[in-house]
Amino acid sequence: MRATYEALIEHGYENLTIQRIGDEFPKSKSLIYQHYDGKDEVLVELLEFLLDHFETQMPKPDDGSAHARLLAMIEYVLAPEPDAERVALTEVMVELRGQAPHNETFEAYFTANDGRFRRELTDIVERGVEEGVYRSVDADAVAEFLLTSISGGTVRRATAGDAVDLAAVRREIETYLDARLLRDGAA
């Protein structure tokens, strides 16, 4: 996976070939061909590996409340100053996502991945309702909107340079959460 990642960052999707992944790979190129049908399958495997890594790094606050968890997740995903590895991961994701309209392998991957993240957000919102901290809202709709805003922030950061004011985006998401979710006096 490291080999694929290095090759992707160096060459970009357009210029990435199995040959170039092989160049970064300590074992032989035939080993890659043996395991995968082609470049896109290798890349989907890479995306899954990277996202698992990304998820294990996501902070899970000790106090365990749904609202603390949600705020920590948003802060992490739209981090003010992500490290170089996170920046590279985001750029890879955005580039491969850009292939999805014309590439069924990637479209299936991003559809599944969006679904997973949305279910996680839905679960947190439902837990906040059970805890009595959140209003009795349509958790699916709130999760869909949060995922969409977060996706937009991620894509814009990777593609519109430093012009994006992500701090403002985070503040407005919190304003939305306060107004939409939190019962009066629950904050």
Next chain:
Amino acid sequence: MRATYEALIEHGYENLTIQRIGDEFPKSKSLIYQHYDGKDEVLVELLEFLLDHFETQMPKPDDGSAHARLLAMIEYVLAPEPDAERVALTEVMVELRGQAPHNETFEAYFTANDGRFRRELTDIVERGVEEGVYRSVDADAVAEFLLTSISGGTVRRATAGDAVDLAAVRREIETYLDARLLRDGAA
């Protein structure tokens, strides 16, 4: 421009060449080379052409109030059932946006384009404040968040298929606008 567009939709960015644009072009290929430095410059010109076209089609409500204008804009950009041309345009935009992390020409384009759309949103919010309908908010922050949510909706629709519930996204944006912008009783 039509030639570039047809070639892009048919071949996708990765497989697009000046040759293929030329194949769709009624005039000669050398005419294209004469006017542009390369494929990316042709595509930026195409993006500008398409967005101007897109903007002229955007409904501008007769009553002229800032809030009606903002709602119409959101409804148009996140349309429930966009026509085939709009779908193709969105897919082209998302694909080229995916190139931006590794392509300065596209990064500069999307940065400028985001800025233009954000200024338009800021102007509308400021007008709503002047009209006394909106609270005295940070118009830049609200515009940045709206642009981010809209961008996320656009990208997700093009890359995660029919799994995206854009109606929920529109409803939650309106909930946000009600809570954040509208003075009590102003709706």
